[in-house]
Amino acid sequence: MESIKHIIQHVPIEYYIVISAIMFSIGVAGVLLKRNAIILLMCIELMLNAANLLFVAVSAYTQDPSGQVFVFFVLVVAAAEVAVGLAIIVMLYRNFDSVNINMLDKLKW
Amino acid sequence: MTLAEITFYFLSVLTIVSAAAVVLSNKPITSILFLIFAFFCVASHFLLLSAEFLAFVQIIVYAGAIMVLFLFVVMLLNLNKNIEPYKPILFRTGAVICGGLLMLLIIGALKKTAGMDMVVVDEELLQTTIQAGKVKTLGKVLFDEYLLPFEVVSVLFLSAIVGAVILGKKDI
Numbered sequence: 001m002e003s004i005k006h007i008i009q010h011v012p013i014e015y016y017i018v019i020s021a022i023m024f025s026i027g028v029a030g031v032l033l034k035r036n037a038i039i040l041l042m043c044i045e046l047m048l049n050a051a052n053l054l055f056v057a058v059s060a061y062t063q064d065p066s067g068q069v070f071v072f073f074v075l076v077v078a079a080a081e082v083a084v085g086l087a088i089i090v091m092l093y094r095n096f097d098s099v100n101i102n103m104l105d106k107l108k109w
Numbered sequence: 110m111t112l113a114e115i116t117f118y119f120l121s122v123l124t125i126v127s128a129a130a131v132v133l134s135n136k137p138i139t140s141i142l143f144l145i146f147a148f149f150c151v152a153s154h155f156l157l158l159s160a161e162f163l164a165f166v167q168i169i170v171y172a173g174a175i176m177v178l179f180l181f182v183v184m185l186l187n188l189n190k191n192i193e194p195y196k197p198i199l200f201r202t203g204a205v206i207c208g209g210l211l212m213l214l215i216i217g218a219l220k221k222t223a224g225m226d227m228v229v230v231d232e233e234l235l236q237t238t239i240q241a242g243k244v245k246t247l248g249k250v251l252f253d254e255y256l257l258p259f260e261v262v263s264v265l266f267l268s269a270i271v272g273a274v275i276l277g278k279k280d281i
Contacts, residue, residue, distance in 0.1 A: 006111040017215075023124065033205075039137060056163060068241065069250050073258060076266060080265055
């Protein structure tokens with residue numbers, strides 16, 4: 001457990017901000033680029049993970065365990081979201097025979 | 110450079126590369142496998158920050174449960190083919206530029222946040238940090254300060270289960 005000492009002493013917290021910002025934007029770019037519903041869900045998971053990483057980093061740097069509890073909640077919400085999302089994708093596949101989200105444009109004006 | 114620092118840089122590069130590979134790969138199965146790898150990298154980051162409990166939960170819940178669900182759906186429905194419609198290069202560049210601008214925005218917004226400059230490297234406080242990741246401390250905080258959110262989250266989970274079952278059934 002000596003690693004945390006070196007990390008806090010030598011790695012500024014800005015680095016963690018940059019990493020999670022990059023991960024988050026990769027997720028956003030994926031949502032904008034891809035049309036496969038499953039990959040869109042995976043990009044959302046990526047964004048949630050970027051937020052989790054920043055939560056844990058700030059929690060470690062400011063000596064506050066609350067941040068890690070929040071990560072716990074984010075994990076639970078992500079699991080629930082994936083369960084419902086994949087059920088919707090299965091439904092979509094059953095009705096349209098494809099998982100392309102361009103099929104779902106009935107609400108578009 | 111200490112070993113911890115080298116591990117940090119190595120892991121960061123690995124995380125970002127595998128995250129990019131999720132978006133860039135053509136087949137859904139490859140994306141899923143890269144995403145699992147990215148989750149393992151994030152779990153190692155948690156270990157490096159001495160959040161052991163969360164690291165293992167990350168591996169068990171994310172890499173173990175959530176990604177298996179993804180794999181199940183892709184393999185059972187036989188979705189492992191590239192269905193991306195052709196998009197003009199302008200559209201793709203626009204998406205990448207949007208992502209890059211968002212990244213700059215997030216970094217700029219978070220960099221000067223209050224509290225970010227209060228990082229202290231006191232021996233006693235370091236002990237608090239190490240303790241913060243332990244199951245004992247987390248359990249105390251979770252069931253003391255955050256008891257109500259915990260219960261609410263369990264109700265959310267129940268509704269998600271019911272919703273998934275109803276959506277998945279062919280005819281009720």
